[in-house]
Amino acid sequence: MGGFLLIFLVLFPMAGAVAGYLTGRKNKSARDWLVLAVTVVELLGALLLLYFPGATLRLDGICGLGLTFQADGFRMVMALLTAAVWMMTTLPSRSYFAHARNRNRYYLFLLLALGATMGIFLSGDLYTTFIFFEMMSFASYVWVVQEETPEAISASRSYLTIGVLGGLVTLMGVFLLYHLAGTLQLDALRDACAAVENRRLLYAAGGCILFGFAAKAGMFPLHFWMPRSYTAAPAPATAILSAVLSKAGIFGVLIVSCDMFYRDADWGMLILMLGVVTMLLGAVLGLFSVNLKRMLACSSMSQIGFILVGVGMQGLLGAHNQLAVYGTVLHMINHSLIKLILFVIAGVIFTRVGSLDLNEIRGWGRGKPLVMFCFFMAAVGVGGIPLWSGYISKTLLHESIVEYIEILSAQGGAGLMRTVEWLFLIAGGMTLAYMTKLFVAVFLEKKPGSEKPAKELYMDKPTSVMLTVCGALLLVFGLFAHSTMDHIAEVSRSFLGGEALEHAVQYFSWTNLQGALISLAIGAVLYFGVVRLLLMKKDAQGVRIYVDRWPRWADLEKLVYRPLLNGLAFVGAFCSRTVASLADWIIALVNRLFYKKAPQSVEPKTNEQFGAYSDKPVHRGIVGETLAYELLLYGAGVVATLLYLLLQ
Numbered sequence: 001m002g003g004f005l006l007i008f009l010v011l012f013p014m015a016g017a018v019a020g021y022l023t024g025r026k027n028k029s030a031r032d033w034l035v036l037a038v039t040v041v042e043l044l045g046a047l048l049l050l051y052f053p054g055a056t057l058r059l060d061g062i063c064g065l066g067l068t069f070q071a072d073g074f075r076m077v078m079a080l081l082t083a084a085v086w087m088m089t090t091l092p093s094r095s096y097f098a099h100a101r102n103r104n105r106y107y108l109f110l111l112l113a114l115g116a117t118m119g120i121f122l123s124g125d126l127y128t129t130f131i132f133f134e135m136m137s138f139a140s141y142v143w144v145v146q147e148e149t150p151e152a153i154s155a156s157r158s159y160l161t162i163g164v165l166g167g168l169v170t171l172m173g174v175f176l177l178y179h180l181a182g183t184l185q186l187d188a189l190r191d192a193c194a195a196v197e198n199r200r201l202l203y204a205a206g207g208c209i210l211f212g213f214a215a216k217a218g219m220f221p222l223h224f225w226m227p228r229s230y231t232a233a234p235a236p237a238t239a240i241l242s243a244v245l246s247k248a249g250i251f252g253v254l255i256v257s258c259d260m261f262y263r264d265a266d267w268g269m270l271i272l273m274l275g276v277v278t279m280l281l282g283a284v285l286g287l288f289s290v291n292l293k294r295m296l297a298c299s300s301m302s303q304i305g306f307i308l309v310g311v312g313m314q315g316l317l318g319a320h321n322q323l324a325v326y327g328t329v330l331h332m333i334n335h336s337l338i339k340l341i342l343f344v345i346a347g348v349i350f351t352r353v354g355s356l357d358l359n360e361i362r363g364w365g366r367g368k369p370l371v372m373f374c375f376f377m378a379a380v381g382v383g384g385i386p387l388w389s390g391y392i393s394k395t396l397l398h399e400s401i402v403e404y405i406e407i408l409s410a411q412g413g414a415g416l417m418r419t420v421e422w423l424f425l426i427a428g429g430m431t432l433a434y435m436t437k438l439f440v441a442v443f444l445e446k447k448p449g450s451e452k453p454a455k456e457l458y459m460d461k462p463t464s465v466m467l468t469v470c471g472a473l474l475l476v477f478g479l480f481a482h483s484t485m486d487h488i489a490e491v492s493r494s495f496l497g498g499e500a501l502e503h504a505v506q507y508f509s510w511t512n513l514q515g516a517l518i519s520l521a522i523g524a525v526l527y528f529g530v531v532r533l534l535l536m537k538k539d540a541q542g543v544r545i546y547v548d549r550w551p552r553w554a555d556l557e558k559l560v561y562r563p564l565l566n567g568l569a570f571v572g573a574f575c576s577r578t579v580a581s582l583a584d585w586i587i588a589l590v591n592r593l594f595y596k597k598a599p600q601s602v603e604p605k606t607n608e609q610f611g612a613y614s615d616k617p618v619h620r621g622i623v624g625e626t627l628a629y630e631l632l633l634y635g636a637g638v639v640a641t642l643l644y645l646l647l648q
Contacts, residue, residue, distance in 0.1 A: 002055025213252025235347025268315020279305025429522025
């Protein structure tokens with residue numbers, strides 16, 4: 001029964017995707033109910049899986065190496081979280097897409113991505129993880145381009161490019177790891193990697209595998225796609241991208257860090273440093289943003305940085321990694337619930353106002369107590385305010401840093417880690433500052449010239465109930481952490497190689513409260529000293545408005561990544577066209593040598609586009625078009641290869 005449930009959770013949504021698409025061609029209302037029913041059944045299946053801990057399923061011969069599925073504590077938690085988030089985002093999707101085009105396409109790829117994501121979290125080996133990770137990446141690409149606006153198309157190109165490059169590099173790492181360790185089974189990978197003598201090649205394999213997973217998670221310096229993609233995608237899709245798909249990337253990072261480099265201090269320091277930069281950069285970008293979804297996207301990037309700090313601390317602490325393990329798992333759960341609430345509310349605002357600019361939506365939430373309550377619960381949760389769940393996970397992460405400082409102090413030096421601690425607290429303060437900025441703008445300030453808000457049905461009942469339940473959970477988890485969150489972390493720790501806590505953490509002791517209070521003070525200073533004074537100005541009518549003062553030249557995508565990708569595209573196009581030209585001349589030479597007397601012999605055309613049979617003049621977009629064509633060929637090749645392997 002357990003094995004059947006594993007494959008059911010993966011394949012059932014994919015079958016539902018096809019059924020929903022065919023139904024939608026005839027009856028849109030029936031399609032909407034069918035999609036919701038599929039997500040409800042998927043959630044019930046994930047709940048049923050809790051009764052089959054340790055279930056495994058091996059499908060030999062599939063995709064060459066076979067596919068392996070397994071259920072343990074952490075995998076079941078992530079499967080349940082995935083099913084719940086998908087079901088809850090389906091509820092507001094009906095009203096959000098009420099007047100949208102291409103709803104059938106959206107729901108098709110929504111369910112395909114659900115099945116692929118389940119395959120990731122229930123995978124028993126790294127090869128299975130990779131297969132479903134690529135499926136999820138290509139399925140979720142459609143969400144980014146869904147609106148088909150110029151901004152969405154541009155963002156989707158970045159999303160697809162990083163997905164293709166990340167997938168190819170990760171596959172190289174998987175092949176190298178299999179060569180070195182002789183296995184890709186997650187249960188055996190820790191011991192197999194520990195026995196590898198060539199550590200340099202192992203680090204190379206780990207770096208390649210990390211590349212693809214870290215890109216999906218939004219880790220610096222592979223984060224550039226996240227703010228634009230999250231902003232361009234529809235709000236329900238963005239909620240899934242932030243709440244679940246980023247955790248799929250973290251899942252891969254955990255495999256590399258907790259299996260390949262188990263308790264490796266050097267690797268832990270690398271992840272820690274990348275996590276600190278990601279945490280700070282996301283918070284700074286969020287503080288400067290004036291678009292609601294962009295600010296939430298940057299916030300997601302920052303909170304991923306907090307999680308990565310926990311992953312890095314696990315490697316540094318070694319056998320004393322209990323607090324880091326608990327904090328990592330719980331912040332993943334908290335971030336998913338919080339961003340689900342915030343992005344759904346962003347979607348509600350967008351459907352009513354038609355904009356997400358803070359100056360346009362200013363005061364929209366006045367007189368709307370329900371949505372104000374839900375937003376407030378999420379805001380204080382992500383800010384790490386005591387009594388809410390975010391405080392619990394951030395306290396555990398902070399205390400893991402403090403514990404390592406104490407270990408280093410006994411050895412004679414902890415200057416770097418003290419700096420990391422203060423950067424952690426400052427990032428927490430910036431989180432409070434930009435969330436306060438959002439809450440005040442949307443719910444407390446009054447838009448100049450606006451009338452008293454009229455009572456309106458701005459949210460349907462299913463969405464209201466969902467948001468209320470999620471908001472209440474953040475408070476319940478925070479108040480009763482020992483009986484709720486500690487239990488979740490305890491059943492998940494074996495996957496991360498964590499040790500059991502020797503004693504329960506006193507979350508509300510004065511020692512642990514100090515970190516939250518310091519971040520609270522920093523947040524207050526940043527809000528009143530930076531947001532209100534520097535990030536606002538008076539317009540022509542004398543009204544203070546929010547402004548984005550982030551320097552345009554500091555846009556890393558335009559400054560670094562876009563030229564780099566264009567350079568890679570040019571190199572690829574040059575090589576492909578050179579090879580094509582060489583092939584043309586070889587064919588021409590054969591024709592001249594062996595078919596001289598043949599009538600109407602074919603000769604290659606000679607024009608300014610070397611090797612190209614075209615009369616079109618050269619233009620500046622030719623490289624970009626070539627890249628797009630190569631991407632299509634890549635996708636076709638992947639599909640053909642998978643079909644070939646499946647038939648073997």
